[in-house]
Amino acid sequence: MPKTKEISEDPRLRIVDLHIAGKGYKSISKSLDVHHSTVRQIVYKWRKFSTDATLPRSGRPAKMTSRAQRRMLNKVKKNLRVLAEDLNISLEHPNISVDESTIRKTLNKNGVHGRTPRKKPPTVQIKTLLHV
Incomplete structure (x- = not known):
């Protein structure tokens, strides 16, 4: 699944406010132009953790910048x-x-794969064979 950009805090607050006001997922998604599954995930996170802020993710952070x-x-x-x-x-x-x-x-x-160059006979030996 491709990674997409994260939704900022202001639209997430609006989604939670509309949900508290009694709107459904589809009506919220149409009014804010956000996919309904995204709205559902934001509301689920708000219910479970009582926050809409970005929480730290699991896993080791990348060592290379x-x-x-x-x-x-x-x-x-x-x-x-x-x-x-x-x-x-x-x-x-x-x-x-x-x-x-x-x-x-x-x-x-990043699409750079290791390759071994093809083995070719030395050109010096071929020239000496042709002159003989």
């Missing part, structure tokens, strides 16, 4: 054969220490 990811992707675009070890060394400069597997996972998420 989006800026570090962009910097790493730009280095890979310049040199496709750069190693994960070299990228890790370049990322340690701004006090980010991540594992090489994290770097590979980040590259894979």
